[in-house]
Amino acid sequence: MATWTYAKLRDDSWGARIAPVPTPAPRAGERVTLEKRSGERKDETLGELVFIAPDGAFALFRVARVAPAARGAGAGGRPTRRGYECDECCDRVIPGSRCWETGMTH
Ligand SMILES: [Zn+2]
Numbered sequence: 001m002a003t004w005t006y007a008k009l010r011d012d013s014w015g016a017r018i019a020p021v022p023t024p025a026p027r028a029g030e031r032v033t034l035e036k037r038s039g040e041r042k043d044e045t046l047g048e049l050v051f052i053a054p055d056g057a058f059a060l061f062r063v064a065r066v067a068p069a070a071r072g073a074g075a076g077g078r079p080t081r082r083g084y085e086c087d088e089c090c091d092r093v094i095p096g097s098r099c100w101e102t103g104m105t106h
Contacts (some may be wrong), residue, residue, distance in 0.1 A: 019058035028095055047079045048095040
């Protein structure tokens with residue numbers, strides 16, 4: 001069974017690492033349970049995909065912070081608006097746009 005763990009990203013923020021990559025592959029916006037090195041577990045929302053190994057051995061995602069307004073919005077509890085709240089610039093952003101705070105891609 002695939003396990004989610006925390007992983008440091010290149011910009012020194014914390015991301016989510018899944019190994020191996022399940023089928024279908026996880027996507028931004030999904031709720032997952034991440035395991036810390038201490039064994040403690042925490043529910044997080046996936047942000048954008050950072051890296052996926054060509055052989056499917058593992059994948060890295062950013063960890064998104066969900067704005068309170070997005071929680072439980074729409075029928076079935078799925079957010080009706082695209083995007084997520086960026087941890088760096090605190091704007092509600094769409095994946096693929098450029099962050100004015102870090103210059104990185106959201
Ligand atoms: Zn940003």
